[in-house]
Structures are given as C-alpha cells and as structure tokens.
Amino acid sequence: MSNFTFSLADLERIIALAKDAGNAIMQVYATADFGVEVKQDDSPVTAADIASHHVIVAGLSTHFAHIPVMSEEAADISWAERQTWQTYWLIDPLDGTKEFIKRNGEFTVNIALIHQGHAVAGVVYAPVLKKCYSGILGQGAWLEQDGLITPLDISERKxxxxxxxxxxxxxxxPDVAQYLEHVGEHNMLSVGSSLKFCMVAEGQADVYPRLGLTSEWDTAAAQAVLESAGGVVLAYPAMTPLNYNQKETILNPYFIAASRAWFAKN
Structure with missing residues (x-):
C-alpha cells in the first residue's frame, strides 16, 4: 500500500457526519411508520436508510469532493468504473436494518475509507447506544461514550x-456451528450489525466468525476500527486479508475477525 495520509481532523469530520446521519435515523425511529420496503435482493430498506444516505453523501461531497462514494443505497456503479478507484468512501447508511425494524437499538452508521483495497479508516456510530467507534490504521482506534473517549488496543490481549x-x-x-466445534467450550453473545466487530475491538469478545454472506459495505468501517485497535480480519478458510474492490461482486468471502492472539492459537 502506497503512502497515504488521513488525519485526526479528517476523522473528526467523519465522526460528526456519522452523528448527523444518526440523528436523521432517530427522527424516523421516533415515528410509527418506518416506510419499510423490500429491495430486489429481498433485504428491507426504510426511510431511515435513505435519510442517512443523503446526509452522508451530502457531507462527503462538501468536505471530500475529490473522493468517489459507494453506498448500499446507491450501489449501481459498474465494475469498469469501480476498478479504477484507488481511494473511495464505502458506506452503509444504516447497518442492521432488521434490528432497526425490531427496535432493539443494535444498528449502526458505517463510513469507511478504502485505499488500494484496504479499509484504512472507519467510523461506526450506534445512535441508540450513543457509542461511536473510530479508527485509522497505524494511528489508533477509539470509543466515544458518555462524553468520554477511550483508546481501543487489543494488540496484547490474551x-x-x-x-x-x-x-x-x-x-x-450452519457453518458457524462447525467452526465452534473446533473452538470447543465457549461463551456465545449475540448482537446485531457491525457491533460484533466492535465488541472484539473493545475486548468484550475474542472472535467473530462470519461464515455467511455479507457485502463489502457491511464490514469495511468496522474492520478499519478493529484492525486499528490491533485486531485482524481474515478471509476463511484461505486465511488471507479481507480486502475491498478487488472483484466485480461486492459480496465478501466468509471471514474471521479476532485478536492476533486468537489467530496465533487457532
């Protein structure tokens, strides 16, 4: 990866933008009608997804007009165009739409910066939980909650x-059950959206095995947070880095997200 700089001031702009998008989501969350529709892939979309999308795209066009954007809600960008992108924004305006519809609070705003296939910076904001995770590769990761900012570092975690x-x-x-047979005795936690990566980044969990389909916008921001905190995300079973914009499909392979200590012993 060539030299690439993304400053803490840039990250602060993205954090503010994620919070603005979160506010737009919460305005819909407070209503009785979410305006739920079903997309061609049978996944749900709500008025909150669309509102968040417009907030983020408008903000990125103001502060980072030279960088292209790919959003789950505007994904009809040809591979011929995408494969020329060295750097771009990859966003999921509302990750965990099913959790949003269930009103369980476990949904997030995901904004990632991709450079040469790598998720180099990311923000994951959970508006109901009022938790904001952020990270820049090589500079660190942080959790903002209740007005306090805590560095996230699992590089030495056992x-x-x-x-x-x-x-x-x-x-x-079903493949997760087979993987867990290999793990043996364990405690299992269930949570929605990209918060699963963030729980590993916080040290609240050791591993997140995702042996099912996801799209690139589902994972990029949270991968940036986790890897900035000292974790690793590897495609499974190849055990190679999970990269972006390297193929025509936007579907991810299976992957495992964990601390380095986990991969050293498993």
Missing part, C-alpha cells in the same frame, strides 16, 4: 478461557 464468541442476531449460518 484469549479468555473459555473464549467469548460473538455472533449475529438476524443471520444464522
């Missing part, structure tokens, strides 16, 4: 015994 595995509320993969 594996809990039994280990804590975090998984999805809305997606159950």
């Amino acid at each position: 594996i809990q015994r039994p280990p804590t595995v975090v998984g999805s509320r809305s997606h159950v993969s």
Whole structure:
C-alpha cells in the first residue's frame, strides 16, 4: 500500500457526519411508520436508510469532493468504473436494518475509507447506544461514550478461557456451528450489525466468525476500527486479508475477525 495520509481532523469530520446521519435515523425511529420496503435482493430498506444516505453523501461531497462514494443505497456503479478507484468512501447508511425494524437499538452508521483495497479508516456510530467507534490504521482506534473517549488496543490481549464468541442476531449460518466445534467450550453473545466487530475491538469478545454472506459495505468501517485497535480480519478458510474492490461482486468471502492472539492459537 502506497503512502497515504488521513488525519485526526479528517476523522473528526467523519465522526460528526456519522452523528448527523444518526440523528436523521432517530427522527424516523421516533415515528410509527418506518416506510419499510423490500429491495430486489429481498433485504428491507426504510426511510431511515435513505435519510442517512443523503446526509452522508451530502457531507462527503462538501468536505471530500475529490473522493468517489459507494453506498448500499446507491450501489449501481459498474465494475469498469469501480476498478479504477484507488481511494473511495464505502458506506452503509444504516447497518442492521432488521434490528432497526425490531427496535432493539443494535444498528449502526458505517463510513469507511478504502485505499488500494484496504479499509484504512472507519467510523461506526450506534445512535441508540450513543457509542461511536473510530479508527485509522497505524494511528489508533477509539470509543466515544458518555462524553468520554477511550483508546481501543487489543494488540496484547490474551484469549479468555473459555473464549467469548460473538455472533449475529438476524443471520444464522450452519457453518458457524462447525467452526465452534473446533473452538470447543465457549461463551456465545449475540448482537446485531457491525457491533460484533466492535465488541472484539473493545475486548468484550475474542472472535467473530462470519461464515455467511455479507457485502463489502457491511464490514469495511468496522474492520478499519478493529484492525486499528490491533485486531485482524481474515478471509476463511484461505486465511488471507479481507480486502475491498478487488472483484466485480461486492459480496465478501466468509471471514474471521479476532485478536492476533486468537489467530496465533487457532
């Protein structure tokens, strides 16, 4: 990866933008009608997804007009165009739409910066939980909650015994059960959206095995946070880095997100 700079001031702009998008989501969350529709892939979309999308795109065009944007809600960008991008924004305006519809609070705003296939910076904001995770590769990761900012660093974290595995509320993969047989005795936590990565980044969980389909916008921002905190995300079973914009499809391979200590022993 060539030399690339993204400053803390740039990150602060993205954090502010994620919070603005979160406010737009919460305005819809407070209503009785979410305006739920079903997209061609059978996934739900709400008025909150669209409102957040417009807030983020407008903000990025103001502060980072030279960088192209790909959003889940505007994904009809050809591979011929995308493969020329060295740097771009990859956003999921409302990750965890099913959790939003269930009103359980476990949904997030995801904004990632991709450079040469790598998620180099990211912000994950959970507006109901009022938790904002952020990170820049090589500079660090942070959690803002209740007005306090805490650095996230799991680079020296040891594996809990039994280990804590975090998984999805809305997606159950048969392959995960097989993986967990290999893990052996463990504690299981279920949470929605990209918060699963963030729980690993916080040290609340040891590993997040995602052996099911995801799209690149589902993972990029949270991967940037986790890897900035000292974690690793590897495609499974190839055990190679999870990269972006390297192929025509926007679907990710299966992957494992964990601390380095986990991969050293598993």
